[in-house]
Amino acid sequence: MNSLVSLSRETVESIGETVATLPPGEASMVERPELHSDLSAALDRIGIGKLYSHQVEAYERLAAGENVIVSTATASGKSLCYKIPAFQRVLESRSSRALFLYPTKALAQDQLGKIGGFGLKRVHPATYDGDTPRELRADLRRRSNVLLTNPDMLNMGILPSHESWADFFRNLEVIAVDEAHVLRGVFGSHVAAVLRRLRRVANIHGADPKFVLTSATIANPQELAETLTGLPFSLVENDGASSGERRVVFRNPPLLDEEKGERRSLLVEGAGVFSELVGRGVRTIAFANTRKAAELIYRYAADRLGKGAADKITPYRAGYTPRERREIEGKLFRGELLGVVSTNALELGVDVGALDAVVCCGYPGSVASIWQQWGRAGRGEGPALAVYIAGRDALDQYLFENPERVMGRRVEAARVTLENPYILGPHLAAAAHEAPLDADDEEFFGPRYREVAKGLMDERKLAGSGGRLVYARGDRPAAGISLRSASSAAVMIADEEGEVIGNAEASRAPSELHPGATYLHRGRSYEVDDLDLEKGRALAKPATGRYYTKPRIDTDVEIVEEEERRELSGGAVLCRGAVRTTDAVTHYKKVQVADEKEVGVYPLDLPEVTLDTQALWLTLPPIPRGESVSFESFGGALHAAEHGTIGLLPLFAMCDRSDIGGLSTPTHRQTLLPTVFVYDGYPGGVGISQRGYEEFEALARDTLGVITRCPCESGCPGCIQSPKCGNWNEPLSKDGAVQVLRYALGQVDRYPTL
Structure with a gap:
């Protein structure tokens, strides 16, 4: 019996307010298509008689030569949408190959066991990732006809060595990309470039594989699939599974x-x-x-x-x-x-x-x-x-x-881009290392291909040779690409005995792994004893007290190029464009876990971290002559408006709050005006601030509603305080934020001078 049944209604209600009880849904089952006898027998063995309607629709569309994106609910059997057609082709032809891509190694390992459960003697699955012993890799290349891997291994281990995989790529017929909805932002944009390189390598070996992508419910599954791969797709979204x-x-x-x-x-x-x-x-x-x-x-x-x-x-x-x-x-x-x-x-x-x-x-x-x-x-x-x-x-x-x-299940759209040169550039270098680039490769890499390739030539990473572009250095450029972060640089964290207990992005290390910072691993607290950014190493020792740390970060934003602007009310102006941010971690404080009391504040001397990215910025007109202004309270108003806006932006752009940064100042050194910046936390930007620019009025209205409805008197985490604030939420003015937002929205004429 399901253990939840034993819980009383009172117990469930004691957990919180029951917003809804979603009723069960009936399945839409259909007869299986005509399949190879071994596959039909395997499905019978594991108790799959009929199939969900969306599984059959995906099979038929793929059989008709279409690329397919399946967007249905969790636990709706999406993996069969690519397993059945891939197994069918492998059983029909011993030379056929299939590639299954998963966003994590854990998911690939899990699916390997499920594929083994089919008991198909002519299907030889294998995982190929960073955990695969090197002595087994050559054998896996030879005998596996269904390969399970992840984008990281495809990027670093398979595509750069594609000549060793010639037989596999020559016979590659089906490429599955599971959990495609997580391929958004920086990670998704990197994976889009990897998938374009994959298509190119398959084409070099004479193959034209079809894609099957699966996704949880998002607003734009077809657009996402087509942006990820550069190919047209058919959408399967009528969910036939029960719930x-x-x-x-x-x-x-x-x-x-x-x-x-x-x-x-x-x-x-x-x-x-x-x-x-x-x-x-x-x-x-x-x-x-x-x-x-x-x-x-x-x-x-x-x-x-x-x-x-x-x-x-x-x-x-x-x-x-x-x-x-x-x-x-x-x-x-x-x-x-x-x-x-x-x-x-x-x-x-x-x-x-x-x-x-x-x-x-x-x-x-x-x-x-x-x-x-x-x-x-x-x-x-x-x-x-x-x-x-x-x-x-x-x-x-x-x-x-x-x-x-x-x-209401009004889910967001997932956004990826190949317009970011910080992302596309390294992948063009990797592609040139795999095979020389030529003019036809714009088909794979999109409209910025020529511009970014020229930039790589200026950096002497690419060189012309016989009308094509070759990689001009002696290393393997794919090894320098980190798909899941802004930079490939990482810091390894080791304990006193030298055992590695974790890792972190090098760009985040000054704020997360500075000397004195707390680090948690499997329920145990460590205190960072030393950080060596040059060697990419942090040493930690067991912590004696129960506390956590907060860094203080001084940020500067330089406007590099204004790309768009529009006038708001009262002389306020909204702009968007390229910026360069500089962060310096200057102090940190210890806070007791039990009662949130501050233990102490300690100075730090660490290198600055710079970031070239995209931002939106709001400028207010000059403070009217004769107005008596407290710059601390006015700065607190701008700061609070910045926090509030950043707090709700993830509802408009499919991102995390930690993906966004901000700065506010009563007088910016370039605009010479009161200015609020909101910027993408990744090199080159990934469209977060652009989305904020496009939806600014709706974003500002929702932010204003949150602040005005909050029951606190002077500001709290529920309205204007931020757990990520590098200035420890100082200064902040709740009333001032309301005035700033109302002024920007044209709801009041009086300048928010406080």
Whole structure:
């Protein structure tokens, strides 16, 4: 019996307000198409008689020579949409090959086991990733006809060595890209370039494979598929799968101080709900937005459950060793664990067995991700519980007050770009290393191909030879590309015995791994003892106290080029364009976990970090003559308006709050005016600030509504305070932010001089 059934209605209601009970949905089943006898027998063996209607539609469209994007709900059997046609072709022809791409190694390993469950003797699957022993790789290239890998390995290990894979690429017929909805922003843009390189290499070897992409429900699946690959696609979106009953609960941590707007910590609240469910035997997964948050929720929950029961839960996140990840996944699947606290590393389709409840701790970056996380529970016959716990920041509080923004399933569009030279340039260098570039390669790499290629020639990375462009250096350029971050540079974190316990992007290291910073790993606290950016190494020792650290960051924004502008009311102007930001981490402070009390402030001397990116900026007209202005309060007004805008921007652009930066100043050194900047946190930009520019009026109105409705007196995390603020939320003016936003929207004529 599903363990949720044993929970009383009172217990479910005690977790939070039940927003909705979603009824079960009936399946639309159809007869299987005519398949190879071995495949039909395998499907019968694993209990698949008829297929969902969307599975058959995908099969038929692919058989007709179309590229297919399948966009249906979590747990709707999307993987069969590419497995069945790929297996069919392999069984029909011994030379046929298929390539299955997954965003994570964990998902590929999980799917390998499922493919083995088909028992098809002529289908030889294998995973090929960074965990594959080198001594086995040559053999896998020869005998595998269904290869499971990830974009990182395709980028660094397969495409640069495509001559060794000549037989595989020559016979490649089906390319599947699973969980395509996560391919957005920087990661998605990098993967788009990798997929263009993949098409080019297949073409060089004489193949023209068809693509099958699968995605959770997003607003633009067909557009995403076509942008990722550069090919036309057919959309399959009529979901034929059944769905179980789902009870949806929204929970807001209680106010501790109404005047200050202080609420109980999201981490403490999440740990409480998680431990309550696990304590009652409910198999539960809790999702946290950061590695640190996952570790803290786990620690708090373990403390609540006590010894013995705490052995039934575990944290799970990126940065663990492959052995640790496989061990946790196996224990979950076998039912040896009752609960896991994870980052989005388990948001995808890794099969961890039947789960009954999902606790979503804070906004995960998109409404689509909320539904994806909730979909991890309820794959059995019984009902499922889906919980959303609002954080203290403005966006979470906005969603708690407006649950229809989630329940209406108005999901966002995923955006990727090949227009960013910081992304396209390294991939053109990698493509030239794979085979010389020529004019026809614009078909693969898009309209900025020639411009970016010329820039690489100016940098002497490419050189002309016989009418083509060759890679002019002696290294392997693909090895320098990090698909999941702005830079390939990383810092390894080691403990006192030299054992590696994690890693972080080099660009984030000064703020996250500075000397004295706290670092959490599997529930244990470490204090960073030394950071060596040149060697890419941080040394950490076990921490003696229970505290966390916050860096202070001084930021400068230089306008490089204004690309667009439009006049707002009262002389305010909104602009968009290229900027260069400079961050300097100057201090950090220690804060006790138990009571949020400050322990002390300590100076730092670290190198500055610069970033060339895209931004929007709002300028106000000069302060009227004769006005008496407190620059601290006016600066606090601009600062608060900046925070509020950044807080809600993720609802308009499919991104995380940490993807966005900002700066506000009463007098900017270039504009010579009061200015508020909001910028993309990635080199070259990925369209976040552009989306904010396009939707500024709606964004400003929603931000104004959040601030004015917040019950606090002078500003709190629910309206204008930011957990990421490099100035420790100083100064801020709630009333001033209201005046600034109303002025920019034309609701008042009086200048917000305070």
